[in-house]
Amino acid sequence: MNKAVVFDLDGTLIDSLPDIAEYVNLTLKSFGEKEIPYEDIRKYIGNGAKNLVKRSFGNKLSEEDLAVRLKFYNEKYTASGSPKTKLFAGIKELLFSLKEKGYKLGILTNKPQETTEGVYETYLSEFGFDKVVGARSGVKIKPDPSALYQILDELGVKPENAYFIGDGETDVQTAINAGANGVAVLWGYRDKDQLLDAGAKVFAKTPEELLNIICL
Secondary structure, eight states: OOOEEEEOSBTTTEEOHHHHHHHHHHHHHHTTOOOOOHHHHHHHTTSOHHHHHHHHTTTOOOHHHHHHHHHHHHHHHHHHTOTTOEEOTTHHHHHHHHHHTTOEEEEEEEEEHHHHHHHHHHHTGGGOOSEEEEEOTTSOOTTSSHHHHHHHHHHTOOGGGEEEEESSHHHHHHHHHHTOEEEEESSSSSOHHHHHHTTOOOEESSHHHHHHHHTO
């Protein structure tokens, strides 16, 4: 089979909010700011660590100060090993089913590459993904389609034969920009109205429903 399913990571395959929120708030406290609610942090996830930290500090930092705080956050979060993170219910069964059916599997996330690799090894390596890509220097992050194109090219799959699955606006827009089949999942960090506004047309309420959509 020459088809692929590429997934977003946070809010799609894994519930990483508890770990992300802990280290965002540690960063805030370490630089003299008050902690912010998990629900606020949830809204900031999806556009990369830089934007996450920037928004958490109220969009008031200079580029120099932002770089210092971003470095602190990335180092602390990556070193933690993400102990509070877990797979969403049904993801294990979904991934094994897709592998059994012959689909090539990929991950494309705006989480930094080093952090992504650590999370992958801990929670997802048993599923044997063919390609795992996070934010890297010199490659534009989602919703730019460049990284998705690179993944599909390496897998030998055309965009029209690929699904891109995610829970956020950037994921919806990435699928549209790349000409891939997009499915917006509703168990993540955005609600349906937000995803509709981003252009989503196909939705999955559960991993089982997602499997049925992909394997029609």
